[in-house]
Amino acid sequence: MKYYLTTPIYYVNAAPHIGHAYTTIAANTIKRWKRMQGYDVVLTSGTDEHGQKIERAAAAAGKTPQQFTDIISAEFQRQWEILGLGIDRFQRTTAANHAAQVQDLFRRCLDNGYIYKGSYSGQYCVFDELYVNDAKAGDPCPECGRPTETVSEENYYFKLSAFQQKLLDLYEKHPDFICPETRRNEVLAFVKQGLSDLSISRTTIKWGIPVPNEDKHVFYVWFDALTAYMSAVAGENLWPADLHLIGKEIVRFHAIYWPAFLMAADLPLPKQIFAHGWLLFENDKMSKSRGNIVRATPIHTVLGTDALRYFLMREVVFGQDGSFSYDALVGRYNSDLANGLGNLASRTLAMIHQYRNGVIPACDGNQQIAQSVQEITAIVMECLDRFEFSKALEGVWSVIGAVDKYIVEQAPWKLAKGGDPEAKRLDEVLYTAAEALRIVTATLAPMLPESAAKIWAQLGFATPLDAVKTADLHWGHLQGGQKLGLAGAVFPRADVKASIEKMMELEKSEVARQMELLGQKPQPDPVAAAAVTASGSPVITIDDFGKVDLRVGLVKDAAAVKGSDKLLHLHVDIGEAEPRSIMAGIAGAYKPEALVGRKVVIVANLAPRKLRGIESQGMIVAASREGDVPVLASFLEDVPVGARLK
Numbered sequence: 001m002k003y004y005l006t007t008p009i010y011y012v013n014a015a016p017h018i019g020h021a022y023t024t025i026a027a028n029t030i031k032r033w034k035r036m037q038g039y040d041v042v043l044t045s046g047t048d049e050h051g052q053k054i055e056r057a058a059a060a061a062g063k064t065p066q067q068f069t070d071i072i073s074a075e076f077q078r079q080w081e082i083l084g085l086g087i088d089r090f091q092r093t094t095a096a097n098h099a100a101q102v103q104d105l106f107r108r109c110l111d112n113g114y115i116y117k118g119s120y121s122g123q124y125c126v127f128d129e130l131y132v133n134d135a136k137a138g139d140p141c142p143e144c145g146r147p148t149e150t151v152s153e154e155n156y157y158f159k160l161s162a163f164q165q166k167l168l169d170l171y172e173k174h175p176d177f178i179c180p181e182t183r184r185n186e187v188l189a190f191v192k193q194g195l196s197d198l199s200i201s202r203t204t205i206k207w208g209i210p211v212p213n214e215d216k217h218v219f220y221v222w223f224d225a226l227t228a229y230m231s232a233v234a235g236e237n238l239w240p241a242d243l244h245l246i247g248k249e250i251v252r253f254h255a256i257y258w259p260a261f262l263m264a265a266d267l268p269l270p271k272q273i274f275a276h277g278w279l280l281f282e283n284d285k286m287s288k289s290r291g292n293i294v295r296a297t298p299i300h301t302v303l304g305t306d307a308l309r310y311f312l313m314r315e316v317v318f319g320q321d322g323s324f325s326y327d328a329l330v331g332r333y334n335s336d337l338a339n340g341l342g343n344l345a346s347r348t349l350a351m352i353h354q355y356r357n358g359v360i361p362a363c364d365g366n367q368q369i370a371q372s373v374q375e376i377t378a379i380v381m382e383c384l385d386r387f388e389f390s391k392a393l394e395g396v397w398s399v400i401g402a403v404d405k406y407i408v409e410q411a412p413w414k415l416a417k418g419g420d421p422e423a424k425r426l427d428e429v430l431y432t433a434a435e436a437l438r439i440v441t442a443t444l445a446p447m448l449p450e451s452a453a454k455i456w457a458q459l460g461f462a463t464p465l466d467a468v469k470t471a472d473l474h475w476g477h478l479q480g481g482q483k484l485g486l487a488g489a490v491f492p493r494a495d496v497k498a499s500i501e502k503m504m505e506l507e508k509s510e511v512a513r514q515m516e517l518l519g520q521k522p523q524p525d526p527v528a529a530a531a532v533t534a535s536g537s538p539v540i541t542i543d544d545f546g547k548v549d550l551r552v553g554l555v556k557d558a559a560a561v562k563g564s565d566k567l568l569h570l571h572v573d574i575g576e577a578e579p580r581s582i583m584a585g586i587a588g589a590y591k592p593e594a595l596v597g598r599k600v601v602i603v604a605n606l607a608p609r610k611l612r613g614i615e616s617q618g619m620i621v622a623a624s625r626e627g628d629v630p631v632l633a634s635f636l637e638d639v640p641v642g643a644r645l646k
């Protein structure tokens with residue numbers, strides 16, 4: 001049984017951020033869940049690379065459109081690899097296989113009489129690549145508010161007006177075609193108002209797929225982009241898609257235009273379109289101009305991808321808008337993952353290691369817990385089928401809570417001290433906790449794949465977690481006698497302040513890296529930019545300078561370093577109990593014997609480091625111009641050893 005699902009074909013006007021990651025993580029979760037149900041799942045993502053906006057963005061970056069889109073498209077692919085999102089097909093709209101697919105769709109619609117040549121003169125929004133009917137010169141775009149431009153051009157039109165009733169019939173016959181219901185209602189209301197024909201070609205743009213036999217025309221971006229879902233799996237017997245996962249801002253294109261194009265071409269329609277809500281930043285819309293865009297990779301580096309996955313799936317009701325903040329992210333990580341799941345796992349496994357030598361006892365387990373785990377797991381599976389991730393996770397955490405409570409009530413640490421009857425009860429407690437942990441772990445695998453695999457291995461399973469199917473989620477599959485794997489913390493507690501600072505710091509360097517890729521200069525921080533001296537060095541405060549501990553030292557001995565013609569190894573007395581061992585790159589300028597008895601300046605609080613296997617406990621201060629030999633700093637008057645330079 002096949003299951004074909006897609007993320008949007010992301011527009012490459014910006015590098016990927018957490019919003020793109022949100023959709024793609026959800027898609028990966030669904031992919032894993034469907035695979036657990038026994039489907040052969042194929043997940044497509046890709047990049048939408050044509051259009052005037054890209055042409056202009058590329059020009060602004062001093063690049064050709066192809067260079068520009070190559071860079072950003074590679075960033076998307078890199079991002080999904082880092083996050084481990086298992087993209088099976090990555091379709092670029094600039095790929096040759098795709099152009100053929102778009103031209104084929106056009107010919108089919110044309111042959112069936114749904115495409116005609118017309119012309120348009122009026123207002124046009126470059127940003128949305130949208131004709132704004134009934135607008136006057138200078139009017140803002142109703143979609144984005146940017147000023148429209150006056151254009152007059154010949155186009156090919158798609159007879160969207162012919163599909164009003166057909167679309168309404170489709171929505172009625174397949175009530176799940178558009179989910180969730182709020183989005184379905186919006187689309188229904190829009191279609192019921194009546195549909196105008198849609199221009200599907202442009203003559204004002206060069207960066208696009210050419211319309212067959214029309215050298216001046218290229219395809220309008222949506223006619224081009226949507227078709228990528230088919231190009232990605234052409235010739236593979238995977239079409240139609242079972243699910244297009246999208247953000248709510250593009251629901252109209254997917255739920256109205258796309259099925260209309262396909263109906264006009266006599267091609268099968270996707271089975272479902274699910275539009276999720278927006279991810280806000282501290283309840284504010286993320287945008288470039290607000291400077292509050294968050295990227296996923298810093299979170300991956302500091303807390304792990306599962307922390308991000310858990311937060312997004314748990315905190316945001318899938319389908320509604322939700323809010324991201326670093327505080328909430330780390331809070332959830334510590335309370336739910338480190339304390340909740342992590343604690344149950346480490347406690348259960350530690351008890352089996354301690355009381356039963358790491359071997360799971362043979363037993364049926366506590367029947368009350370067994371029943372409750374079965375019931376809740378059934379509900380969790382239903383939630384996953386409806387993409388209600390938040391509810392599913394609530395269910396799993398209620399199991400975790402119930403098992404925790406059960407362990408505390410049974411007090412296994414007391415049973416361990418008793419005789420035979422207590423030993424039997426201890427077996428039951430240990431088996432119950434381990435079997436519940438097994439089911440929890442397997443159920444969580446689609447949402448927390450990396451951590452679940454770790455716990456799985458700690459439970460001692462030789463078969464990979466990926467091979468587990470929903471049928472294995474029944475109580476009693478765990479066999480007594482199984483030897484546990486090596487224990488280890490899956491979710492080490494995070495220091496709130498330090499981890500947030502680290503993520504924000506990485507966020508800054510990620511932005512700088514992406515700007516450099518595009519040949520853009522990072523926006524200088526106005527405060528930092530002003531704080532540069534005439535020589536180009538950053539201005540520092542007296543407190544900054546005070547952090548450097550400069551001391552007068554006396555060279556006690558000096559020796560050449562084997563294998564190095566630059567380094568000397570010195571011992572320098574700075575008034576401490578022992579002279580400092582210091583490596584200095586001054587062999588080209590000074591003979592070792594000439595240094596003994598000389599007073600020098602030492603940076604005394606530099607972190608020690610090893611050079612050629614010898615620890616250097618400070619740095620000797622010398623001056624030089626680029627390429628010249630260094631000259632040691634020294635004093636005209638006498639000065640005591642250990643005196644501080646200020």
Ligand SMILES: [Zn+2]
Binds near residue numbers: 125127128142145146
């Ligand atoms: Zn606009």
